[in-house]
Amino acid sequence: MSNQQFEQDLRNKIDQLDKNMQPQRDLWTGIEVALSEQHTTKKKPYLAIAASVMVVGLVGWLGLKSDIVADNSPQLVQTLTQQHQQQMQGLLVTYADAPALTNDWQQQLDELDRAADAIKQALAKDPNNPALLKMLQQVYQQQIDLVEKVHAPGWQRI
Amino acid sequence: MTLATNVIEAEAKFDQETRLINAARGGDKQAFQTLYQKYIGMVYSLCFRLMGDGPLAEDASQEVFIQLWKKLENYRGDSKFSTWLHSVTANIAISYLRKQRGWLQRMFHIEDTDAINTEAEGSAGDVDLDEYVKRLPERARIVFVLHAIEGYRHEEIASMTNMAVGSSKAQYHRAKQLLKEWMGYE
Numbered sequence: 001m002s003n004q005q006f007e008q009d010l011r012n013k014i015d016q017l018d019k020n021m022q023p024q025r026d027l028w029t030g031i032e033v034a035l036s037e038q039h040t041t042k043k044k045p046y047l048a049i050a051a052s053v054m055v056v057g058l059v060g061w062l063g064l065k066s067d068i069v070a071d072n073s074p075q076l077v078q079t080l081t082q083q084h085q086q087q088m089q090g091l092l093v094t095y096a097d098a099p100a101l102t103n104d105w106q107q108q109l110d111e112l113d114r115a116a117d118a119i120k121q122a123l124a125k126d127p128n129n130p131a132l133l134k135m136l137q138q139v140y141q142q143q144i145d146l147v148e149k150v151h152a153p154g155w156q157r158i
Numbered sequence: 159m160t161l162a163t164n165v166i167e168a169e170a171k172f173d174q175e176t177r178l179i180n181a182a183r184g185g186d187k188q189a190f191q192t193l194y195q196k197y198i199g200m201v202y203s204l205c206f207r208l209m210g211d212g213p214l215a216e217d218a219s220q221e222v223f224i225q226l227w228k229k230l231e232n233y234r235g236d237s238k239f240s241t242w243l244h245s246v247t248a249n250i251a252i253s254y255l256r257k258q259r260g261w262l263q264r265m266f267h268i269e270d271t272d273a274i275n276t277e278a279e280g281s282a283g284d285v286d287l288d289e290y291v292k293r294l295p296e297r298a299r300i301v302f303v304l305h306a307i308e309g310y311r312h313e314e315i316a317s318m319t320n321m322a323v324g325s326s327k328a329q330y331h332r333a334k335q336l337l338k339e340w341m342g343y344e
Contacts, residue, residue: 003343010341017203017288019203020203021199022198023198023212023219024216027198027220027223028194034220035190035227
């Protein structure tokens with residue numbers, strides 16, 4: 001069959017696409033909650049923020065000092081991991097009484113855990129790689145973001 | 159219906175929408191909800207096709223309206239509200255997709271391989287285009303949706319997605335080739 005036929009067929013199918021699809025669940029309720037949340041003071045654990053800033057700063061500085069990473073990578077990974085665990089514990093305690101707004105957040109947390117483990121294994125084999133250290137920090141940050149999002153509906157997940 | 163009646167009706171609708179936008183800007187949630195009801199179909203359809211995933215598109219649609227609440231003051235009325243909202247939606251959806259997709263995929267620029275393994279199903283006549291668009295690799299899907307379905311130029315897509323214009327064209331070509339194959343034209 002010719003290219004012309006394909007183009008015509010594709011054009012017809014594009015023209016027939018539904019441009020007014022409706023979501024399966026009610027989205028307005030969540031939006032309304034989020035808009036109300038924007039007016040209230042966002043309760044954020046100051047300790048977690050401080051720890052986060054410290055970890056980001058540490059990794060950022062070390063990104064510029066690859067020789068230091070090479071010499072100290074195992075200790076840095078350990079420090080990063082310890083700080084992250086403390087930060088996560090603090091967050092989970094803070095949000096212990098807050099309802100989680102999605103069902104699969106713990107599964108997502110586990111997936112990120114596995115990702116972090118994979119990076120740590122890669123770092124054990126390649127300690128001279130500051131990019132891996134940054135990736136580890138990013139995965140940890142994603143875990144923090146995830147916990148905050150599912151417990152504080154002011155942002156993406158409602 | 160006469161031309162004059164059409165013009166009067168169009169003006170009335172325009173005025174009503176302008177009133178809603180102004181009221182929402184002033185903090186009127188009911189007005190904002192009316193805008194939501196009017197445009198959720200457009201926003202969700204675009205998110206659905208860009209994401210290729212219903213639940214993710216629902217989350218992104220919520221994000222669009224949450225951000226829209228703040229962004230409304232940026233709307234100056236230079237273009238139709240629907241055109242402006244369409245562009246806002248595309249940008250937020252792409253940004254949302256970047257945040258949500260697997261970090262490994264992003265870090266190592268791994269394309270999802272589902273599309274490559276997809277075999278053609280059925281004949282060209284009974285193809286559900288949305289099903290095939292959903293299976294396109296992510297970057298090819300975004301470019302195809304924005305260019306072929308939504309009518310954006312490659313220059314605009316390049317700016318939205320931070321890719322080169324040439325890459326946008328290449329991804330579009332790739333999407334077309336895959337669709338051609340799946341639709342039984344190759």
